[in-house]
Amino acid sequence: MTLRACGLIIFRKLREASSPAVGDNIEYLLLQTSYGTHHWTPPKGHVDPGEDDLQTALRETQEEAGLDASHFSILEGFKKELNYTVKGKPKTVIYWLAEMKDHSTEIKLSSEHQAFRWLTLDEACRLSEYKDMQSTLREAQQFLCSRT
Template sequence: MTLRACGLIIFRKLREISSASAVENNVEYLLLQTSYGTHHWTPPKGHVDPGEDDLQTALRETQEEAGLDPSQFTILEGFKKELNYTVRGKAKTVIYWLAEMKESNTEIKLSSEHQAFRWLNLSEACKLSEYQDMQSALREAHQFLCSKV
């Protein structure tokens, strides 16, 4: 059976963006560092609970892991990324949506599952995330934002 998890790639704008080239320096992505295992960095995400749909899982996990209520961000229409990989010999699917913070200075409240968080531009986020598929998801999210300017 395939493990299934869902989450949000969350970004904030540091100032209003007027061109695609301005996106790089004015957008930051939220990554959380796990307090277990290899202490890897990812956007908030988690396993789907029985009876939950994928988006409900992403919203619940974001609230549990980062303390962000759905009223504090907006999910962007048109972006949904599915990652498929293997963890300890089991297939895993992770689905991400893209969400924009309404206020750039909103407090992040970590759960015990995470020990740190950072807001990072695209290149910093890709370096910290380490995994190729996560880097690709961040780049695709970034391209999506550039196409909307």
């Protein structure tokens, strides 16, 4: 049976871009796990019985980062499905893209995470050890830059 998880790639715009580099004002929220290899990831988690995928993403973001749906807006048109293997079992993770409404909102970590950082695309890709996550972050950035 395939494990299924869902989450949000949360970003904030610090200011209107005034330099020629489109997207240099965008930062992504990554959380560092307090277990295993202490990898960095957007908030995500396993689907509970009776939940749909988006409900899971919203619940996990609330539990792991202290952010409920009033803190962000989910962008239409971006949904990414990753498929990989964890401990010999197939896993599917679905991400939506969400923009923070107030960039100064406090992040409140659960015990599952030990740190968080707001990062530029390059920084987020460096901290994210997995190629599929790096690719997803780049796709999110392209999506955001194409909207401006």
